[in-house]
Amino acid sequence: MFDQLSALPADPLLGLISIYRDDTNPNKVDLGVGVYRDETGHTAIMSAIQKAARQHMETEDSKTYIGPQGVPGFVSGIKSLVFGTASSALSNQRVAGIQTPGGCGALRVGAELLKRVKGELTIWVSDPTWANHIPLMKSAGLEIKPYPYFNIETGAVNFEAMDAQLAKLGPNDIVLLHGCCHNPTGADLSFENWQQVAKRASEQGFIPFVDIAYQGLGDGLEEDVKGIRYLSEQVEELIVATSCSKNFGLYRERTGCLMIQTKNSEQADAIQTQIQDVARANYSMSPAYGGYLVDIILSNDALRTEWKNELDSMALRVKSLRSGLLENIQQQGIDKDFSFITQQKGMFSYLGINIEQVRQLRNEFSIYMADSSRINVAGLNTQCLEYVAKALKSVL
Ligand SMILES: Cc1ncc(COP(=O)(O)O)c(C=O)c1O
Incomplete structure (x- = not known):
C-alpha cells in the first residue's frame, strides 16, 4: 500500500536550518525561520515563563x-x-x-x-x-x-x-x-x-x-x-x-x-x-x-509585568534592528529605497529582491533567507548589520 506514496520535498524554509548549521563561514547570518532571537542568536526562555514553570512544578499534583x-x-x-x-x-x-x-x-x-x-x-x-x-x-x-x-x-x-x-x-x-x-x-x-x-x-x-x-x-x-x-x-x-x-x-x-x-x-x-x-x-x-x-x-500581577517588560524589550530590539539595517543600507549608497523596513511591523520584512539575488546572498555571503526574500529581522544583530548591507549592495 505505502509504495503508492512517494517522498515529499523537504520544506524549503526548514531545510535551510541544516544547511545553515553546516555552513562554516564565521560571518553566516540566519534570517530564515521565524523565531525570535536575542543579540547572540539564542531563542531564550522568557524569565516569567521560567518562574511560572517552577511554580507549576511545585503545585501540579496530577497528570489526569x-x-x-x-x-x-x-x-x-x-x-x-x-x-x-x-x-x-x-x-x-x-x-x-x-x-x-x-x-x-x-x-x-x-x-x-x-x-x-x-x-x-x-x-x-x-x-x-x-x-x-x-x-x-x-x-x-x-x-x-x-x-x-x-x-x-x-x-x-x-x-x-x-x-x-x-x-x-x-x-x-x-x-x-x-x-x-x-x-x-x-x-x-x-x-x-x-x-x-x-x-x-x-x-x-x-x-x-x-x-x-x-x-x-x-x-x-x-x-x-x-x-x-x-x-x-x-x-x-x-x-x-x-x-x-x-x-x-x-x-x-x-x-x-x-x-x-x-x-x-x-x-x-x-x-x-x-x-x-x-x-x-x-x-x-x-x-x-x-x-x-x-x-x-x-x-499574577508581578509575573505579568515581568513578562510584558520582556516582550516590550524584544519588540524594541526588533525596531532598533530595523533602523540599524536601514541606516547601514543608506550608508552603502544603495539606489533602491528600503525605507519601508522601518515602517513595517514585527519580525518580518520582504526585501523585494529576486530569487537569484537571494541565492547569491546565500552562496556568496552565507546570508540565509526565504526564497521570497522574507527576512526574520530578529535574526540580525548589531555586529552583522554592515556585513548584510554590504552584501545586499553587492547583489543589487
Ligand atoms: C502568521 C502565523 N500564524 C500562525 C502561526 C502559528 O504558530 P504556532 O502554531 O507555532 O503557534 C505562525 C507561526 O509562525 C504565524 O507566523
Whole structure:
C-alpha cells in the first residue's frame, strides 16, 4: 500500500536550518525561520515563563486529563488579552474558546468548524500570506482564493486593491486577516484600514477570521489588537486564532487559542460544543502545559509585568534592528529605497529582491533567507548589520 506514496520535498524554509548549521563561514547570518532571537542568536526562555514553570512544578499534583476546553484560566486570560477587559462580546458571553495545539491548531479547528457550516464557503487569504495558511485551510476542505494585499514597489499594503476585492464578497466568504505583524511582509493594515474592513464585513456579510501570532511584538500588547477589538465591536461574528509561540516563547509547547465570537450567548454555548467536538475528532484535547504557564503569568500581577517588560524589550530590539539595517543600507549608497523596513511591523520584512539575488546572498555571503526574500529581522544583530548591507549592495 505505502509504495503508492512517494517522498515529499523537504520544506524549503526548514531545510535551510541544516544547511545553515553546516555552513562554516564565521560571518553566516540566519534570517530564515521565524523565531525570535536575542543579540547572540539564542531563542531564550522568557524569565516569567521560567518562574511560572517552577511554580507549576511545585503545585501540579496530577497528570489526569483536563477538560476538552483546555486550561480554563488560560482560555479566559487569552480572551481578555485579545478582546480586552472592556469587550462587550466578552461581557455578554458571546465568545466561545478552546485551547489548541499552537496557533496552527487554532487555525485548523477554526477551518474545520467552518466546514461544518452549510454552503460552499471560500476563504480569502492575503497575497502573499504565511505559507502554512494554505495547507491548514485546504486540508480542512475549504476553497482558498487570494485577495490583493501587498505592493512590492512600496513595501506597504495596497489597501485600495484589497478593499475593491472585499466589496465583491458576500455571506459565503471568510476573510483571513493578520491581526498584526503580517507574515511574511511586515506590512500591516492601518487603523483606518481596519475600520473599512469592519464596514465591508457588516455591509457584505462576510466573516473576518483573524490570525494573531505576534501580539506585543509590533507596537505593544494593546496597540497590536486595536484592529481586532474594533472589528469585535462592529461585527456580530468573528473568528480569532491566537498563538503563544512568539509572545510567550512557548514554540515547542504548542500553545494557542481559538475564539469564536457569535451573535448571542446561546450560540456561543452551541459553538463551544462544536469546537470541542472538532478537537475530539482530531487529537482529543490540547496539551495543557503551556496553558498552565500562561495562566500563571496572566493572573499574577508581578509575573505579568515581568513578562510584558520582556516582550516590550524584544519588540524594541526588533525596531532598533530595523533602523540599524536601514541606516547601514543608506550608508552603502544603495539606489533602491528600503525605507519601508522601518515602517513595517514585527519580525518580518520582504526585501523585494529576486530569487537569484537571494541565492547569491546565500552562496556568496552565507546570508540565509526565504526564497521570497522574507527576512526574520530578529535574526540580525548589531555586529552583522554592515556585513548584510554590504552584501545586499553587492547583489543589487
Ligand atoms: C502568521 C502565523 N500564524 C500562525 C502561526 C502559528 O504558530 P504556532 O502554531 O507555532 O503557534 C505562525 C507561526 O509562525 C504565524 O507566523
